[in-house]
Amino acid sequence: MKKINLLFVIIIFLNQLPAFGQIEKNIFNANFKLSEKVKRKGTGVYTLGFDGKYNYTIGHKGFVFLLVPIGFKYVINRFDPKTSDVIYQKVPMKTDMYKLGVYQQPINIHLINKSLIQTGSLVNKQAGIRDIYLIEYSTSTLRQTNKLKIGAFQEEGRTVNIASVFTDPNNDQEFFVIVESEQGRGKKGLPNTEKNKASIFIIGDGLIPSFDVEVNINGSSKETTLKDHIITDNYIAFTSRIKGAKKEPNQCEFYLIDRASKNITQFEISLNNTGKNITDLKCLIDSEEKLYVSGFYNSNSKSNDVGGAFTQIYDTKSGQMLSEDIRPFGFELLAEKMSAKKKKKIEKNISEGKDYNDQYEYLVREVIKNNDGSSILVAECYLHYTTMDMDSKGRTSVRDHYIHADLITVRTNKEGQIEWIQRFKKYNHSSNPMAGEMLFHNAEKYFYVIFQEKLKLKIAEISKKDGKAKSKEVFSLGQIGNFSPNLGSSYKSSETSYTSQFLRRRKAKLMTVSFKE
Numbered sequence: 001m002k003k004i005n006l007l008f009v010i011i012i013f014l015n016q017l018p019a020f021g022q023i024e025k026n027i028f029n030a031n032f033k034l035s036e037k038v039k040r041k042g043t044g045v046y047t048l049g050f051d052g053k054y055n056y057t058i059g060h061k062g063f064v065f066l067l068v069p070i071g072f073k074y075v076i077n078r079f080d081p082k083t084s085d086v087i088y089q090k091v092p093m094k095t096d097m098y099k100l101g102v103y104q105q106p107i108n109i110h111l112i113n114k115s116l117i118q119t120g121s122l123v124n125k126q127a128g129i130r131d132i133y134l135i136e137y138s139t140s141t142l143r144q145t146n147k148l149k150i151g152a153f154q155e156e157g158r159t160v161n162i163a164s165v166f167t168d169p170n171n172d173q174e175f176f177v178i179v180e181s182e183q184g185r186g187k188k189g190l191p192n193t194e195k196n197k198a199s200i201f202i203i204g205d206g207l208i209p210s211f212d213v214e215v216n217i218n219g220s221s222k223e224t225t226l227k228d229h230i231i232t233d234n235y236i237a238f239t240s241r242i243k244g245a246k247k248e249p250n251q252c253e254f255y256l257i258d259r260a261s262k263n264i265t266q267f268e269i270s271l272n273n274t275g276k277n278i279t280d281l282k283c284l285i286d287s288e289e290k291l292y293v294s295g296f297y298n299s300n301s302k303s304n305d306v307g308g309a310f311t312q313i314y315d316t317k318s319g320q321m322l323s324e325d326i327r328p329f330g331f332e333l334l335a336e337k338m339s340a341k342k343k344k345k346i347e348k349n350i351s352e353g354k355d356y357n358d359q360y361e362y363l364v365r366e367v368i369k370n371n372d373g374s375s376i377l378v379a380e381c382y383l384h385y386t387t388m389d390m391d392s393k394g395r396t397s398v399r400d401h402y403i404h405a406d407l408i409t410v411r412t413n414k415e416g417q418i419e420w421i422q423r424f425k426k427y428n429h430s431s432n433p434m435a436g437e438m439l440f441h442n443a444e445k446y447f448y449v450i451f452q453e454k455l456k457l458k459i460a461e462i463s464k465k466d467g468k469a470k471s472k473e474v475f476s477l478g479q480i481g482n483f484s485p486n487l488g489s490s491y492k493s494s495e496t497s498y499t500s501q502f503l504r505r506r507k508a509k510l511m512t513v514s515f516k517e
Helices: 002-020 340-351
Strands: 024-027 030-039 043-050 055-065 068-079 086-091 109-112 115-124 129-137 144-154 160-168 171-182 195-204 208-218 224-231 235-242 251-258 264-269 276-285 290-299 308-315 321-328 361-369 375-390 396-412 418-424 428-430 439-442 446-453 456-463 469-475 484-492 497-504 507-515
Touching: 024 469, 030 469, 043 109, 043 484, 043 497, 055 497, 109 160, 109 171, 115 160, 129 160, 144 171, 144 195, 160 224, 171 224, 195 224, 208 224, 208 235, 208 251, 224 276, 235 276, 251 276, 264 276, 264 308, 276 361, 276 375, 290 361, 290 375, 290 396, 308 396, 308 418, 321 418, 361 439, 375 446, 396 456, 418 469, 428 446, 439 497, 439 507, 446 484
Parallel strands: none
Antiparallel strands: 024 030, 030 507, 043 055, 055 068, 068 086, 109 115, 115 129, 129 144, 160 171, 171 195, 195 208, 224 235, 235 251, 251 264, 276 290, 290 308, 308 321, 361 375, 375 396, 396 418, 396 428, 439 446, 446 456, 456 469, 484 497, 497 507
């Protein structure tokens, strides 16, 4: 009788298992569904995008030993998210076009306007010339169909040419190709006075070039980062972030180039010489061609200013600052998670005029636009550091640590004035750089953030009116399994639907999330 009862209990327990492994959920305004496993070719797979029907990824086979590729090749995967049918194509590595001299993941390939575009180059060492190409792949066969030679660039001595592709999410018909010709590098710890020539090309559908211009950039490519790329029918624009020398603040310069005349407008984005150090910012241009700048700063001076948010509006024709608003975080905002003892000690140091060195960077993750012309800037408290580990045999290895902590949300009105700053608490510590990536969705009254926290997948609903937020768990570790969510390369399949991959070497799971609005 006892054996029968035990069997009965086991049957009941097994019948309950699907509830624990539930892969479809409705939470807040969103419907989640986690698919079964999808097989792929290659490892280290990176999502390229979605063309409306198929998902594209790229991985690699083989390995590189002492810079020598052994059986190394790239593999492009194309699969249907609905049926999980996969086709793949190996990228040839032994033809002249692919003797790139560098084997690293991910390969420089992008899905742009439903086309797969790769940058490649060939070097003639005797002539000191680097030829840079764009190669297009057919999305049906995954084979090369078209190529365009961008140009031939002098490369000898200290001159190095670096080609990068940039896209504007508001313009899916054209894209940037920027070739930075670095002339030299500043000495460590000293101000960088070298110049960096950037050759800028605008490429349209079918690899048709429509614009090219040369711009002098202050600082070498090692110290500068080109961001905030904007393409319109009338102009192109971008910013150049310049890393400051030791104990010097970073700088940021804005470039606007008229496509008809090729006239270049350039001016510095600053905090009005207040001595504050910009940690990150985001630039937008409105219909009247005014430049809106929003970002975050750290204080370089000994004061009770522990950092904060700023907004600025510039006239793009003259470079004149039209308005500026600076809002310190306030120590209470940053000290919410501190112990009482640590908080008291830091408060004492600040009162004595000593620096408060916040260990986190504040990096802009999203800009939420509202119908009334206001916007919400979302930043993440981020920290990266490394440690040295030693095993029982005395062998050492370096471990990366990625801390993705709280979100700082800042609402700014149409006139550029900051209305409020709020903090949403979260925390994730991982050695996987993908673990902190997020997926954002903008609705009428709320915006939603999907993120990973302590191996769980969660969603936050944040009010656009006052910044107040709540969050719920979506999938637990048991439901996700040994798959790493790749939220950063999620693609948008409709105005309210998204698809993301959960990766595990040669396999994947697909998560689809659909919002009601």
